[in-house]
Amino acid sequence: MTRPGTFNILARDGAARHGTLETAHGTVRTPVFMPVGTQATVKSLDPRDLHDIRAQIVLGNTYHLYMRPGDELVARLGGLHGFAAWDRPVLTDSGGYQVFSLAGLREITETGVTFRSHIDGSPHLFTPEKAVQIQQNLGSDIMMVLDECVAYGTEYDYTAKSLELTTRWAARCRDEHPIGQNGRLLFGIVQGGFYEDLRTISAQQLMEIPFEGFAIGGLSVGESPDEMRRLLAHTAPILPDDKPRYLMGVGTPMDILDGVALGVDMFDCVLPTRNARNGTLFTSFGKINIKQARFKEDDSPLDPECDCYACRTFSRAYLRHLYMARELLSYRLNTLHNLRFYLKMMEEVREAIGQGAFEALRARYRAAYEQSEQ
Ligand code: GUN
Ligand code: ZN
Numbered sequence: 001m002t003r004p005g006t007f008n009i010l011a012r013d014g015a016a017r018h019g020t021l022e023t024a025h026g027t028v029r030t031p032v033f034m035p036v037g038t039q040a041t042v043k044s045l046d047p048r049d050l051h052d053i054r055a056q057i058v059l060g061n062t063y064h065l066y067m068r069p070g071d072e073l074v075a076r077l078g079g080l081h082g083f084a085a086w087d088r089p090v091l092t093d094s095g096g097y098q099v100f101s102l103a104g105l106r107e108i109t110e111t112g113v114t115f116r117s118h119i120d121g122s123p124h125l126f127t128p129e130k131a132v133q134i135q136q137n138l139g140s141d142i143m144m145v146l147d148e149c150v151a152y153g154t155e156y157d158y159t160a161k162s163l164e165l166t167t168r169w170a171a172r173c174r175d176e177h178p179i180g181q182n183g184r185l186l187f188g189i190v191q192g193g194f195y196e197d198l199r200t201i202s203a204q205q206l207m208e209i210p211f212e213g214f215a216i217g218g219l220s221v222g223e224s225p226d227e228m229r230r231l232l233a234h235t236a237p238i239l240p241d242d243k244p245r246y247l248m249g250v251g252t253p254m255d256i257l258d259g260v261a262l263g264v265d266m267f268d269c270v271l272p273t274r275n276a277r278n279g280t281l282f283t284s285f286g287k288i289n290i291k292q293a294r295f296k297e298d299d300s301p302l303d304p305e306c307d308c309y310a311c312r313t314f315s316r317a318y319l320r321h322l323y324m325a326r327e328l329l330s331y332r333l334n335t336l337h338n339l340r341f342y343l344k345m346m347e348e349v350r351e352a353i354g355q356g357a358f359e360a361l362r363a364r365y366r367a368a369y370e371q372s373e374q
Helices: 047-052 062-067 071-076 079-083 096-101 128-138 156-176 196-206 225-238 253-261 271-277 309-313 316-324 328-355 358-371
Strands: 007-013 016-023 026-030 032-034 058-061 090-093 104-108 113-116 123-126 142-144 185-190 213-216 245-247 266-268 280-283 286-289
Touching: 007 328, 016 328, 026 032, 032 328, 047 328, 058 062, 062 071, 062 090, 062 096, 062 128, 071 079, 071 128, 079 090, 079 128, 090 096, 090 128, 096 113, 123 128, 128 142, 128 156, 156 185, 156 196, 185 196, 196 225, 213 225, 225 245, 225 253, 253 328, 253 358, 271 280, 271 328, 280 328, 286 358, 309 328, 316 328, 328 358
Parallel strands: 032 266, 058 090, 090 142, 142 185, 185 213, 213 245, 245 266
Antiparallel strands: 007 016, 016 026, 104 113, 113 123, 280 286
16 A cells, blocks of 8 residues: 555646545545535435445544544544444544634633533633544544634734644644654644735745645635635645645535636535535536425436436436425435535546646536526
8 A cells, every 4th residue: 555645646737636645544536525524424324325426535523523422432433434334534624613613612822722512511622632632533544733713804913823823733733643653644724814924924834844735724714705716826826736735614616626726636515415405406507406496397307417316316306395395315315416416526627637628627617607606
């Protein structure tokens, strides 16, 4: 097996790259979309479903799994791979972001972040070391450093101090998990809010630390799409060319294609899974809502160009009925479809980069997604 952490770029098309990232649970072909499995499950799907739609790697959340059922319990039951019967790579977020978005009464110090559980109000402390230990207990293939993601609109001085703290925390995470240990990887996270110069400083400081990859955090936090693209276009090219780049928590199909065009290799987002559960479906002809009356007696497949089980088997009329009746199968079929749409798009992206046809592919998606506003 090739050494985990090895990142080989196989093809380039403009700034877009197609490559392979080695992990302790196999190879990830990039650019990749990682379905979100916050609670050690991609909501409504099982591992067989994930294999069927050709998911390569899934995401888990340190914050949630530490709270419930507990990372030490997960460790005793074989880590996330054994516990959740998932045999492919797992990436875990550090908990930083969830503490800032979910938990109550946070207090940030040099040591770490204290907060109250969103489940029972109990007090907890995450230090950089603790965040790494939890991710080690979860058996994560790709761990993320503990970071502070500042809210949209945070002023310059606070953002500048915050990114320095994120850098010091990142160095402590690397000390807690030295490079190469157990074949598990650790990624740094660039912060710096919506200030280009602070993004540069954050990236430069983190690049002094030997991470196996670099994430761009603090985006998709309430800014306009134009603002996100401005920061991404500034930040992505600064990051090392020979390491994977991961845009956290983004986004729509067009956000992802625009990220790929700027040289991003990895993406995760709750959008396809969350939208599936409220009937919003991504198709080759744009975004639709299955509850619309026009689908009431529509006998055609949801998306004739999709190869997922839902599209191969059921009509729009049936999918609409399941949704209107709030049937459990609606969640599963809609999630299967939306994730397959994202994963198939990434397969097309990888192939197009190999053929020098990425811009043509992006234009095709733009034509479908301009009219449906995503
Ligand atoms: N997920 C989306 N954005 C972020 C971020 O800035 N930091 C972390 N840790 N996770 C994220
Ligand atoms: Zn489908």
